[in-house]
Amino acid sequence: MHGLGNSYIYVDGFKESIPNEERLPNLASEVANPYTGIGSDGLILILPSNVADVKMRVFNSDGSEAKSCGNGLRCVSKYVYDHRYIEDDKFSIETLGGIVESVVHPSENGDVSEVTVDMGAPRLKRKDVPMRGKDGALEENVIDATEHIDGADHTFTALSMGNPHAVFFVDTLEDAPLETVGPLVEKADIFPEGTNVEFISIENPSEIDFAVWERGSGVTQACGTGACAAVVAAVLNGKLKRDEPIVVHLPGGDLTIRWSSKDNHVWMKGPAVTVCTGTYMRNG
Numbered sequence: 001m002h003g004l005g006n007s008y009i010y011v012d013g014f015k016e017s018i019p020n021e022e023r024l025p026n027l028a029s030e031v032a033n034p035y036t037g038i039g040s041d042g043l044i045l046i047l048p049s050n051v052a053d054v055k056m057r058v059f060n061s062d063g064s065e066a067k068s069c070g071n072g073l074r075c076v077s078k079y080v081y082d083h084r085y086i087e088d089d090k091f092s093i094e095t096l097g098g099i100v101e102s103v104v105h106p107s108e109n110g111d112v113s114e115v116t117v118d119m120g121a122p123r124l125k126r127k128d129v130p131m132r133g134k135d136g137a138l139e140e141n142v143i144d145a146t147e148h149i150d151g152a153d154h155t156f157t158a159l160s161m162g163n164p165h166a167v168f169f170v171d172t173l174e175d176a177p178l179e180t181v182g183p184l185v186e187k188a189d190i191f192p193e194g195t196n197v198e199f200i201s202i203e204n205p206s207e208i209d210f211a212v213w214e215r216g217s218g219v220t221q222a223c224g225t226g227a228c229a230a231v232v233a234a235v236l237n238g239k240l241k242r243d244e245p246i247v248v249h250l251p252g253g254d255l256t257i258r259w260s261s262k263d264n265h266v267w268m269k270g271p272a273v274t275v276c277t278g279t280y281m282r283n284g
């Protein structure tokens with residue numbers, strides 16, 4: 001399935017037996033490989049949950065496990081509703097980054113093509129990103145902060161949407177040093193768990209352009225949590241208004257994101273698509 005071209009191989013843990021815990025990172029890299037596997041940005045498990053209606057686990061294409069995935073949440077929502085595992089159009093999904101609420105929008109044939117996810121409140125404190133820093137700074141937000149990374153100064157806003165993000169403002173995306181600064185900041189010491197890296201440019205008060213270097217997967221067509229982080233960062237820097245629905249133009253298409261002042265939650269609306277279903281046979 002994919003959300004705006006951010007594709008994962010989804011395994012139905014309601015039906016399939018899930019491989020041993022220690023095999024999952026290798027399996028994720030294996031299936032994600034476009035030459036010797038299937039080809040994707042990673043692997044997502046759809047599982048029963050003890051604390052929510054369903055549980056999602058996400059593995060990046062390098063085998064690392066992530067705490068959240070916005071595009072994955074929309075695809076998991078579509079999957080469990082289309083397969084009638086859930087009857088209500090509103091339900092909860094457990095992730096390692098917390099529990100989120102999903103609302104599916106079925107089309108006339110009853111299948112879901114669009115999903116809205118209440119992604120919860122952004123976590124803004126440096127210690128919650130998480131980012132290293134002096135004791136006093138750990139309780140502070142990381143807004144328009146300059147950090148010395150690998151011999152150069154880099155200015156960005158960092159926050160967590162269940163997973164870490166460093167957001168850079170650029171005039172145009174053509175100038176964005178996605179494949180040089182992206183991997184450098186992803187693995188910088190200051191981020192003990194690594195980070196996703198976004199470059200954004202503000203088009204007008206309700207639209208932004210967006211490109212991403214994802215932790216553990218590199219350049220992808222879209223990142224749902226990244227789009228949420230981008231809008232929060234733009235509001236925190238006074239570049240966009242809070243409560244306005246913002247259309248985020250990602251390489252793979254558009255998401256609508258709104259950061260509500262009523263409940264402090266970030267809402268994401270966008271598509272979810274099934275590409276094919278099949279059986280993965282490991283050869284050799």
Ligand SMILES: N[C@@H](CCC[C@H](N)C(=O)O)C(=O)O
Nearest residue numbers: 066069070071163223224225
């Ligand atoms: N593509 C995702 C995010 C996937 C996880 C991320 N690479 C991480 O390691 O945190 C999205 O749509 O949010």
